[in-house]
Amino acid sequence: xxxxxxxxxxxxxxxxxxxxxxxxxxxxxxxxxxxxxxxxxxxxxxxxxxxxxxxxxxxxxxxxx
Amino acid sequence: xxxxxxxxxxxxxxxxxxxxxxxxxxxxxxxxxxxxxxxxxxxxxxxxxxxxxxxxxxxxxxxxxxxxxxxxxxxxxxxxxxxxxxxxxxxxxxxxxxxxxxxxxxxxxxxxxxxxxxxxxxxxxxxxxxxxxxxxxxxxxxxxxxxxxxxxxxxxxxxxxxxxxxxxxxxxxxxxxxxxxxxxxxxxxxxxxxxxxxxxxxxxxxxxxxxxxxxxxxxxxxxxxxxxxxxxxxxxxxxxxxxxxxxxxxxxxxxxxxxxxxxxxxxxxxxxxxxxxxxxxxxxxxxxxxxxxxxxxxxxxxxxxxxxxxxxxxxxxxxxxx
Ligand code: SF4
Ligand SMILES: [Zn+2]
Ligand SMILES: [Zn+2]
Numbered sequence: 357x358x359x360x361x362x363x364x365x366x367x368x369x370x371x372x373x374x375x376x377x378x379x380x381x382x383x384x385x386x387x388x389x390x391x392x393x394x395x396x397x398x399x400x401x402x403x404x405x406x407x408x409x410x411x412x413x414x415x416x417x418x419x420x421x
Numbered sequence: 422x423x424x425x426x427x428x429x430x431x432x433x434x435x436x437x438x439x440x441x442x443x444x445x446x447x448x449x450x451x452x453x454x455x456x457x458x459x460x461x462x463x464x465x466x467x468x469x470x471x472x473x474x475x476x477x478x479x480x481x482x483x484x485x486x487x488x489x490x491x492x493x494x495x496x497x498x499x500x501x502x503x504x505x506x507x508x509x510x511x512x513x514x515x516x517x518x519x520x521x522x523x524x525x526x527x528x529x530x531x532x533x534x535x536x537x538x539x540x541x542x543x544x545x546x547x548x549x550x551x552x553x554x555x556x557x558x559x560x561x562x563x564x565x566x567x568x569x570x571x572x573x574x575x576x577x578x579x580x581x582x583x584x585x586x587x588x589x590x591x592x593x594x595x596x597x598x599x600x601x602x603x604x605x606x607x608x609x610x611x612x613x614x615x616x617x618x619x620x621x622x623x624x625x626x627x628x629x630x631x632x633x634x635x636x637x638x639x640x641x642x643x644x645x646x647x648x649x650x651x652x653x654x655x656x657x658x659x660x661x662x663x664x665x666x667x668x669x670x671x672x673x674x675x676x677x678x679x680x681x682x683x684x685x686x687x688x689x690x691x692x693x694x695x696x697x698x699x700x701x702x703x704x705x706x707x708x709x710x711x712x713x714x715x716x717x718x719x720x721x722x723x724x725x726x727x728x729x730x731x732x733x734x735x736x737x738x739x740x741x742x743x
Pocket of ligand 1 (some may be wrong): 393507544555556557559561648649650651
């Protein structure tokens with residue numbers, strides 16, 4: 357699957373299929389600070405990501421005063 | 422295609438989001454309903470808004486300000502937006518675009534102030550000229566311009582998009598220092614006083630993850646990229662700490678902040694020194710201030726005579742502030 361990461365914007369290729377929460381822990385990302393969008397739709401932590409999916413991992417934390 | 426296993430708490434349909442702090446999953450429709458309920462509850466609990474209020478929303482083009490504007494309109498309030506062009510390079514160009522598109526698509530009124538055009542400086546230059554951290558001059562500038570626009574425009578309430586994570590992070594910082602002055606003023610509502618407008622934060626019962634999800638589900642296009650001057654900002658590291666705790670103990674952020682508001686804030690009433698301060702009008706702009714000239718007018722004077730500083734020069738240093 358193709359995985360888009362933000363801040364900075366970059367793309368990585370992840371082989372095989374796995375649940376959303378497994379992908380987040382593999383990338384050492386906290387699930388509380390990210391949302392996962394698969395093929396344009398939000399998916400919960402136990403959704404299965406498949407080979408060929410386009411996945412965006414969107415950070416939701418913003419800084420500033 | 423493998424369907425998601427988790428089901429919506431309300432309708433048992435396929436869920437789009439898991440919310441460990443509610444120990445529940447929701448489909449799009451019932452997630453939106455849950456968010457609306459939280460906002461309605463915050464507005465009622467803290468007497469934030471009434472049906473006749475004229476509301477001004479501070480809009481940045483990011484998820485929180487667009488979400489709160491969208492929710493208020495959705496709930497039937499009359500709310501205009503105000504966007505301040507901070508002159509932070511491409512970041513400001515892009516964020517302004519998101520704010521304008523949102524307003525145009527929905528037929529809403531967006532007021533605009535541009536620091537460079539209207540006051541002759543921008544945030545990177547202000548930071549360099551005043552030797553303050555970027556977020557500190559930026560915060561001062563935004564507060565001044567939002568207050569001014571609200572008062573000048575005859576708005577009865579100024580709304581900001583601060584969410585539960587923002588408030589919990591600020592509370593964490595204030596608590597680490599036992600800063601009673603700031604703790605005593607850290608409320609979801611500040612009543613109008615001394616020529617300042619009433620200020621309210623309707624999103625305090627929603628996390629950042631929830632406001633971002635609101636935008637995605639509602640089809641709101643917002644600026645995802647981070648402000649280049651935010652890195653190194655202390656709030657960001659507090660948020661990380663709190664999210665680490667939240668991950669192992671869901672609901673911690675909400676109880677930390679909301680129980681502070683319920684249990685601690687009442688004990689701090691009257692403990693803020695600024696309550697007793699005598700404020701007069703700034704001799705230059707008329708804004709309420711303790712001195713003769715307000716800190717924004719000081720900043721304008723220092724920064725507008727300084728050679729413009731490109732954002733890249735400061736962003737690399739990565740220093741933020743509270
Ligand atoms: S991160 Fe700091 S400099 Fe950037 S917009 Fe927010 S307050 Fe201003
Ligand atoms: Zn449902
Ligand atoms: Zn002034």
